[in-house]
Amino acid sequence: MAKISQRFSQTVAPTGTTFVVGILDTDICGPSQPRVMGVRGEMVHNSGSGWSPVYVTDNLSLMSIGFLLGRPDDAVIWRGPKKNGMIKQFLTEVDWGELDYLLIDTPPGTSDEHISAVQYLRATGLTGALVVTTPQEVSLLDVRKELQFCEKLNVPVIGVIENMSLFVCPNCKTRSEIFPATTGGAAQMCKDLSVPMLGSLPLDPILARCCDDGRDFLAELPASPAVTALKDIVDSQ
Structure with a gap:
């Protein structure tokens, strides 16, 4: 993840x-x-x-x-x-x-x-499975199958994280919906299937660059919206 x-x-x-x-x-x-x-x-x-x-x-x-x-x-x-x-x-x-x-x-x-x-x-x-999705229906179709897979094989679902839920501009901090949640996104899916929704992570191009370069974004971007959201998910558990 x-x-x-x-x-x-x-x-x-x-x-x-x-x-x-x-x-x-x-x-x-x-x-x-x-x-x-x-x-x-x-x-x-x-x-x-x-x-x-x-x-x-x-x-x-x-x-x-x-x-x-x-x-x-x-x-x-x-x-x-x-x-x-x-x-x-x-x-x-x-x-x-x-x-x-x-x-x-x-x-x-x-x-x-x-x-x-x-x-x-x-x-x-x-312990269980942590399932990651993005908001659009094309991704949710696959994730629903994954959740059904866990149910059939008796694998507990720890929860679902919605990745790239919003784009946060690194300059002006404006939030934009890059992947529209036309069916309600992960939150609606979790409600329909009665699985825990752990939280959402915004799309951050600097974080993606850190992953490409193998750099520790938690240390380099401690105040970024993505790191803040990740820490909130961890703290909530």
């Missing part, structure tokens, strides 16, 4: 507490987390205890197929069984150490990656 850093951990955690977080990028065909986290080009190492994830900070580690490709632009053309095998390896053969949280970034839809992750984690006490 968004880059998580040590600073974010300290924001979420009680005073004096730092969480140890692992991020698993299960988007096999389009791994983006290495770039977003600023560790593009890093390599994973194999040892007697398994693969070692890439550490972004002392308390934040990441595993992605992006680290195993010869070049960032290499295409991964795999059928379902090979994807499933790779996700199983990520979950069972990576030396994550002692984690407080393992966050799994999945691609859109209800494909092999989602089924594999739920299947392999079912016995571990899966």
